[in-house]
Amino acid sequence: GQQVMQIPQYQHVQEGEDFTTYCNSSTTLSNIQWYKQRPGGHPVFLIQLVKSGEVKKQKRLTFQFGEAKKNSSLHITATQTTDVGTYFCAGNTGFQKLVFGTGTRLLVSP
């Protein structure tokens, strides 16, 4: 079945450093969504990318969808302690079903 992998599994940065998580799907996606889950919390929707090569920005967060629509990345510039959490990509192949990636846990030290 479809698999969505994320790397790294875990990253610990100092506040102010940049952070990137990469998402790779075994199959071509119709679109990809990104979610953030704080420790002990529930996933919260961040963004959806639909077009090949699409780049979207939300303040310090930059999201990219690969040209082949099989990979994506999330880059955070100058991390803050409020960025702590696990970031999940979730791929969709055209039906109302998301396949979640394995997640990248981000820890930010002040």
Place this chain on the structure above:
Amino acid sequence: GEEVAQTPKHLVRGEGQKAKLYCAPIKGHSYVFWYQQVLKNEFKFLISFQNENVFDETGMPKERFSAKCLPNSPCSLEIQATKLEDSAVYFCASSQSGQGVREQYFGPGTRLTVT
């Protein structure tokens, strides 16, 4: 309501007992999804509904898991004869209908502990 509600927050069951979890989706949302998140953080899709109809149940272990979304009632996920490996956080999510896949709004989850 504007948030997905899930009850109970925590549920403890002895192995072999039944567990029933409830979810009230956001009013006006047509799709309801159930996910299982185990300690490794990975999400496993279980089942989705479009209104009261099962839309996709490819993730359901059918021999012990069942789910319903009836009109004017919270959706439910029931596990008959729980096993230790069923211990997880179960999230419900809902989304609007419309063209393409919409973002999913997640509830706070129900933590099931099977002892």
